[in-house]
Amino acid sequence: MTEFERWYKEKQIERTIKALKKNNFDAIYAPTAKEAVDAIFAMIEEGSRIGVGGSVTLRQLGFFEEIKKRSLTIINPPDLPPEEALRARKEALLSDVFVCSTNAITEDGMLYNIDGTGNRVGAMAFGPKKVIIVCGINKIVKDLDDAQKKVKEEIAPMNAKRLETKTPCVETGECADCSSPQRICNIYTVMVKKPSRTDMKVIIVGEHLGLG
Ligand code: SF4
Numbered sequence: 778m779t780e781f782e783r784w785y786k787e788k789q790i791e792r793t794i795k796a797l798k799k800n801n802f803d804a805i806y807a808p809t810a811k812e813a814v815d816a817i818f819a820m821i822e823e824g825s826r827i828g829v830g831g832s833v834t835l836r837q838l839g840f841f842e843e844i845k846k847r848s849l850t851i852i853n854p855p856d857l858p859p860e861e862a863l864r865a866r867k868e869a870l871l872s873d874v875f876v877c878s879t880n881a882i883t884e885d886g887m888l889y890n891i892d893g894t895g896n897r898v899g900a901m902a903f904g905p906k907k908v909i910i911v912c913g914i915n916k917i918v919k920d921l922d923d924a925q926k927k928v929k930e931e932i933a934p935m936n937a938k939r940l941e942t943k944t945p946c947v948e949t950g951e952c953a954d955c956s957s958p959q960r961i962c963n964i965y966t967v968m969v970k971k972p973s974r975t976d977m978k979v980i981i982v983g984e985h986l987g988l989g
Pocket residue numbers: 929933934937944945946947951952953954955956957959960961962
């Protein structure tokens with residue numbers, strides 16, 4: 778990234794954080810992945826039970842390796858067998874801290890997500906005592922129209938490919954607005970302001986993280 782691109786991105790982050798705060802989200806900027814990981818764990822009390830939303834970002838941050846170094850229990854680790862995963866996802870709705878990413882953040886301070894089963898967006902809205910949302914600078918978009926377009930046209934097909942679903946987008950790379958039983962785009966949410974009963978933190982990382 779050139780110094781001018783970096784300058785532009787930092788200005789974009791500044792106005793996005795300002796807008797998130799105006800919408801009652803407690804938002805901070807972490808310039809690097811390392812600083813983001815430090816910020817996440819500074820927000821988590823020892824002994825906490827952690828729930829997670831499926832996230833490429835968390836894997837890229839090394840979150841799961843870091844959690845093993847601490848006195849923390851992860852309720853729904855990735856790669857649980859399907860018969861255990863459903864029970865664990867339900868239990869994670871009542872975790873002390875739920876950590877996940879978001880599909881997009883608009884410059885006017887809203888969070889946009891698409892979910893297949895709903896456990897991630899459900900936990901983001903209500904249940905856990907604290908929710909920590911961490912995302913790369915690439916997740917910032919101008920407005921809700923851009924968020925919907927980017928997530929539907931780019932991020933959802935890439936996620937379907939990652940999850941190896943039997944959906945048309947995995948063959949073509951384009952969304953066909955399918956009705957497949959394995960469709961991953963069943964629930965669309967817009968978090969306009971911070972949910973009133975949830976302690977919510979948003980960390981924007983100055984690196985490209987996750988898909989899109
Ligand atoms: S609606 Fe279906 S085709 Fe479109 S991105 Fe989602 S899973 Fe793929």
